[in-house]
Amino acid sequence: MTVDRVVCIHGHFYQPSRENPWLGGVEVQRSAAPYHDWNERVTTECYRPNTAARILDADGMIEEIVNTYSRISFTAAPTLLSWLERHCPGVYGAIVEADRESRERYAGHGSAIACCYNHIIMPLAARRDKQTQVAWGVRDFAARFGREPEGMWLPETAVDLESLDLMAEAGIRFTVLAPHQAAKVRQSGAEAWTDVSGGGVDTTMPYLCPLPSGRSIAIFFYNGIIARDVAFGDLLSDGRRFAGRLLGAFSRGRERPELVHIATDGETYGHHREFGEMALAYCLKTIEKRRDVRLTVYGEYLDTHPPTHEAAVCERTSWSCTHGVGRWQGECGCHSGAHPGWSQEWRGPFREAVVMVRDALAPRVAEALGVLVRDPAEARDDAVSLVLGRWSDEAVADFLARHALRDLSPDDRRRILALLEMERQTMLMQTSCGWFFDDIMEPGSVQVMRHAGRAMELARQTLGLDLEPAFTAILRRAAVNDPRYATGAAVYEALARPTAVDLPRIGAGAALYCLFGLEPPAAASGMYAVRGDWRYRSGAGIWRRILGTVRVRSRATGEEALFDAVAFFAGMDRVVSGVREPGGDEAFRAAWEGVTGPDPAGAVSGAFSRVYMAPDLSDEERWAIAREIAPGMGEAVCKVYRDAAALIDALDDLGIPAPGAAVHLLAHACTGRLLAMLGEGCPDPDRFFTLAETMKARNLAPDLAALGKAAGGRITLSARMAAARSCDPAPLEEIVRTVRCAKVFPLTLTLWESQNICIGMRGRYSGMRERAGRGDGDAERWADAFERAAACLGVRVA
Known part of the structure; x- marks a missing residue:
C-alpha cells in the first residue's frame, strides 16, 4: 500500500484599497517610483511574473514557463483583483484562467480561495460587518471565477468563532490558520482534548472545528517553520532547496496520509524576494516530477481526506501578531x-x-x-x-x-x-x-x-x-x-x-484633463459619469485653452450637477481652471474673450465662482499633465540643436571647445537618432554602430533608460509580428538586429513578453524544422531565424 503524501503551497495575494474614496482611482504614489503606484509596482515585480515564471536550464536559458497560480493554492483578494481587472487585464485573465486550469489538475477543485472583502480584522469587527465581509467576499469570488468558493482566507488569519460560523453559514468549507492558533485537538468521537497551544499541533492533517451554532468548518494549520524560512529566510534563493525542505517535512515510517503545506504572503514570490517566483516554479516542477509525492490544493485534499480529528482555536489570534490582535x-x-x-x-x-x-x-x-x-x-x-x-x-x-x-x-x-x-x-x-x-x-x-x-x-x-x-x-x-x-x-x-473632492472640483478637473485629450480619473474609475460639451478650444503645445459645459454625476451616490467649465494652461506654473453655474451664450462669449486675452488667469478668477490654480493641482493631475507634455521637451531640445548645429560643427572644425550646453545638445540629438533607428528595427545596424562609436569617442553620454525602453519595446513588437506572420522570418531577423545593436550599450531590456511569445512559438519551430528537413528552403530560413532570435532572448528552443 502506498501512503498518500502531498504538498500544498498557499500564497495570500493581497493589496489594500488605495483608491481615492471620492474619485475611485489610485493616485500617483511617490514612494513607488519609478512606477505610478504600489499596485503597479508589485504587479510588475510579483503578480505578472507569477503568470509566467521562468525555469532555467544549466546554461541559464529559459527552458519552460509556469503559471504558478495554477499549481498552488492562492487567495483571491477582491481589492487586488478589482484593480487588476481594470488596469492589468492580461494579468487578471491569467489568474482567472489559472483557477480554471487547476480544476482540471485537481479533480474539479480550483486553486483560488475567497477572502473577506477588504481585509478587516474580523475579531475586532461588529457582527453586521463580519457578515457583509463574508457575503461580499463570496459574491466577488463567484463573479470572477464562475464558481462558489470552497475556502476563505481570514485577513491576517485573525480568528474568532463568530467569524468562522458566518463563513460556514455562507457555505465555506475550510480556512487556513497558523499553527499557534490551535488551542487543543482530539480524535473525532473522543471526549478528551490534547493541549497543543504554542504551536504543538500536527500540521499534516486537516481538523474539523465545531461551532456554537452546530455547524463546523475545516481548518488547515500550516507548517510555520518552513513558512517562516520562506518569508524571512533565504529558502527562495534556491528552488531545489525549497522543494527539499518541503519533501523533508514528511514523517518517516508513518502509516497514514500526510499533507505538508505552508502559507505566506504571495508577494514573497517576486516582490519581497526578487526572483522568488522562479524559485517557486522550480520547486513546483521538482515536486511534480516525483512519483511518491504530488501537489494538491486544500479543496481536493479535504474531499479525499476528510478530517479525522477536531480542533479548538485560540480566539482573537493572528499570524502576524504574537499578542493576539493587539497590533x-x-x-x-x-x-x-x-x-x-x-x-x-x-x-x-x-x-x-x-x-x-x-x-x-x-x-x-x-x-x-x-x-x-x-x-x-x-x-x-x-x-x-x-x-x-x-x-x-x-x-x-x-x-x-x-x-x-x-x-x-x-x-x-x-x-x-x-x-x-x-x-x-x-x-x-x-x-x-x-x-x-x-x-x-x-x-x-x-x-x-x-x-x-x-x-x-x-x-x-x-x-x-x-x-x-x-x-x-x-x-x-x-x-x-x-x-x-x-x-x-x-x-x-x-x-x-x-x-476630498466635490462635483465642482471634478468638473474643473474634467476641463483640465480634456485640454490634453485625457479621460478624467473620476470617469475612468466608473464612479462618475462625466460628459463635456467643449464649445471653444484653442492652442497646442504649451498654450492651451478650453471652455464649455460639463455634467458630472456620481454613479455611486446619484449626486449630479451641470457647470460652465474652463481651463487654461501655459506651463506647469501657469494653470487655471474653474466652474460656475451655467450662464448662457452671451456669458460664454464674454468668458472666451477673457480667456484669450492678455490676462487669462484674471479673467477666469473674475468670471468663475470656483477657481483652481497651479498650487491646487493634485499630484495625480500634475503627473498626468507632465507625462503628456514631457515628449515635447525632447522635440524642443532637438529644434535648438538643429538651429545651432552649424555653429557646433564650426567650433569643432576650428578646435574651439564647445560650451557644455552644446555638448548636451549634441548628446541629446545623437540619442534621438539612435532612438529612431531602434524604433525602425535597426534596418542598417552598421549606421547604429558607427553613431554609437562616434558618441563614445566624443564622450557623449546617451540616455540609456530611453534607449533601453525603445529597444525592449521594438523587440516586443517584432515578437508579436513574428507570432502573427506564420512563415515570415523578417520579424525574427529584426529581433536579432535590435538585440545586437542594444548590446553596444549597457542597456536594461524588458524582454518578458517577447520571451513568452518566443516560448509559445516553439511548437511552430518544431514543424518548420521538420519541413526544412524535407527540403523546404523557406521553412529552413524561418527555423534558422527563430533559433537566432530565441538565443538572443535567452530561450531554449527545444
Missing part, C-alpha cells in the same frame, strides 16, 4: 522593524476613532434604509452587485428592483445609493493596513482616514450627522512619531482631508 488596537510591541524606537500608542486612539464612526452610523443607516428597502441587511449584503457593476445604470436599476419598497422618487434613489456608499466606506475604513505599520502618518493609516472622511461627509449630507469634530478630538490623543505632525488629528488635516 490593530494598541501598543503590543509588534512593528515592522524599520523604526525600532517608535511608539505605537497611536493605535489605541485611532481604533477608538474608527469604532466611534462605525457605531454611530450603523443604527442611523439601518433606520434610514428601513423606510426605503424591504430588508436593510439583505440590501447591504447585496450592494456588492453595485460595486461589481461599477454602479452602471443597469446595475442600479436591477438592485433597486430587487430591494425597493415602492416606486422611488429621484431623491429616494439618491438617498439609497448614498447610504450604501456610506456603508461601503465604513467597511473600507476598518482595513487592517491602517494599524499594521509604525506610525499613523504612514500611507495605510492615511488611507483609512480618507475612507473615514468620506463616510463622515456622506453622513453630513445624507443624515445631517456631523461626526468629524468627535473623530478629530479622539485623534488628538494619538501621538505621532514623525516630528512634522503633533497628533493624528494633524495628520488627518494635512494628508487626508485635502484629498
Whole structure:
C-alpha cells in the first residue's frame, strides 16, 4: 500500500484599497517610483511574473514557463483583483484562467480561495460587518471565477468563532490558520482534548472545528517553520532547496496520509524576494516530477481526506501578531522593524476613532434604509452587485428592483445609493493596513482616514450627522512619531482631508484633463459619469485653452450637477481652471474673450465662482499633465540643436571647445537618432554602430533608460509580428538586429513578453524544422531565424 503524501503551497495575494474614496482611482504614489503606484509596482515585480515564471536550464536559458497560480493554492483578494481587472487585464485573465486550469489538475477543485472583502480584522469587527465581509467576499469570488468558493482566507488569519460560523453559514468549507492558533485537538468521537497551544499541533492533517451554532468548518494549520524560512529566510534563493525542505517535512515510517503545506504572503514570490517566483516554479516542477509525492490544493485534499480529528482555536489570534490582535488596537510591541524606537500608542486612539464612526452610523443607516428597502441587511449584503457593476445604470436599476419598497422618487434613489456608499466606506475604513505599520502618518493609516472622511461627509449630507469634530478630538490623543505632525488629528488635516473632492472640483478637473485629450480619473474609475460639451478650444503645445459645459454625476451616490467649465494652461506654473453655474451664450462669449486675452488667469478668477490654480493641482493631475507634455521637451531640445548645429560643427572644425550646453545638445540629438533607428528595427545596424562609436569617442553620454525602453519595446513588437506572420522570418531577423545593436550599450531590456511569445512559438519551430528537413528552403530560413532570435532572448528552443 502506498501512503498518500502531498504538498500544498498557499500564497495570500493581497493589496489594500488605495483608491481615492471620492474619485475611485489610485493616485500617483511617490514612494513607488519609478512606477505610478504600489499596485503597479508589485504587479510588475510579483503578480505578472507569477503568470509566467521562468525555469532555467544549466546554461541559464529559459527552458519552460509556469503559471504558478495554477499549481498552488492562492487567495483571491477582491481589492487586488478589482484593480487588476481594470488596469492589468492580461494579468487578471491569467489568474482567472489559472483557477480554471487547476480544476482540471485537481479533480474539479480550483486553486483560488475567497477572502473577506477588504481585509478587516474580523475579531475586532461588529457582527453586521463580519457578515457583509463574508457575503461580499463570496459574491466577488463567484463573479470572477464562475464558481462558489470552497475556502476563505481570514485577513491576517485573525480568528474568532463568530467569524468562522458566518463563513460556514455562507457555505465555506475550510480556512487556513497558523499553527499557534490551535488551542487543543482530539480524535473525532473522543471526549478528551490534547493541549497543543504554542504551536504543538500536527500540521499534516486537516481538523474539523465545531461551532456554537452546530455547524463546523475545516481548518488547515500550516507548517510555520518552513513558512517562516520562506518569508524571512533565504529558502527562495534556491528552488531545489525549497522543494527539499518541503519533501523533508514528511514523517518517516508513518502509516497514514500526510499533507505538508505552508502559507505566506504571495508577494514573497517576486516582490519581497526578487526572483522568488522562479524559485517557486522550480520547486513546483521538482515536486511534480516525483512519483511518491504530488501537489494538491486544500479543496481536493479535504474531499479525499476528510478530517479525522477536531480542533479548538485560540480566539482573537493572528499570524502576524504574537499578542493576539493587539497590533490593530494598541501598543503590543509588534512593528515592522524599520523604526525600532517608535511608539505605537497611536493605535489605541485611532481604533477608538474608527469604532466611534462605525457605531454611530450603523443604527442611523439601518433606520434610514428601513423606510426605503424591504430588508436593510439583505440590501447591504447585496450592494456588492453595485460595486461589481461599477454602479452602471443597469446595475442600479436591477438592485433597486430587487430591494425597493415602492416606486422611488429621484431623491429616494439618491438617498439609497448614498447610504450604501456610506456603508461601503465604513467597511473600507476598518482595513487592517491602517494599524499594521509604525506610525499613523504612514500611507495605510492615511488611507483609512480618507475612507473615514468620506463616510463622515456622506453622513453630513445624507443624515445631517456631523461626526468629524468627535473623530478629530479622539485623534488628538494619538501621538505621532514623525516630528512634522503633533497628533493624528494633524495628520488627518494635512494628508487626508485635502484629498476630498466635490462635483465642482471634478468638473474643473474634467476641463483640465480634456485640454490634453485625457479621460478624467473620476470617469475612468466608473464612479462618475462625466460628459463635456467643449464649445471653444484653442492652442497646442504649451498654450492651451478650453471652455464649455460639463455634467458630472456620481454613479455611486446619484449626486449630479451641470457647470460652465474652463481651463487654461501655459506651463506647469501657469494653470487655471474653474466652474460656475451655467450662464448662457452671451456669458460664454464674454468668458472666451477673457480667456484669450492678455490676462487669462484674471479673467477666469473674475468670471468663475470656483477657481483652481497651479498650487491646487493634485499630484495625480500634475503627473498626468507632465507625462503628456514631457515628449515635447525632447522635440524642443532637438529644434535648438538643429538651429545651432552649424555653429557646433564650426567650433569643432576650428578646435574651439564647445560650451557644455552644446555638448548636451549634441548628446541629446545623437540619442534621438539612435532612438529612431531602434524604433525602425535597426534596418542598417552598421549606421547604429558607427553613431554609437562616434558618441563614445566624443564622450557623449546617451540616455540609456530611453534607449533601453525603445529597444525592449521594438523587440516586443517584432515578437508579436513574428507570432502573427506564420512563415515570415523578417520579424525574427529584426529581433536579432535590435538585440545586437542594444548590446553596444549597457542597456536594461524588458524582454518578458517577447520571451513568452518566443516560448509559445516553439511548437511552430518544431514543424518548420521538420519541413526544412524535407527540403523546404523557406521553412529552413524561418527555423534558422527563430533559433537566432530565441538565443538572443535567452530561450531554449527545444
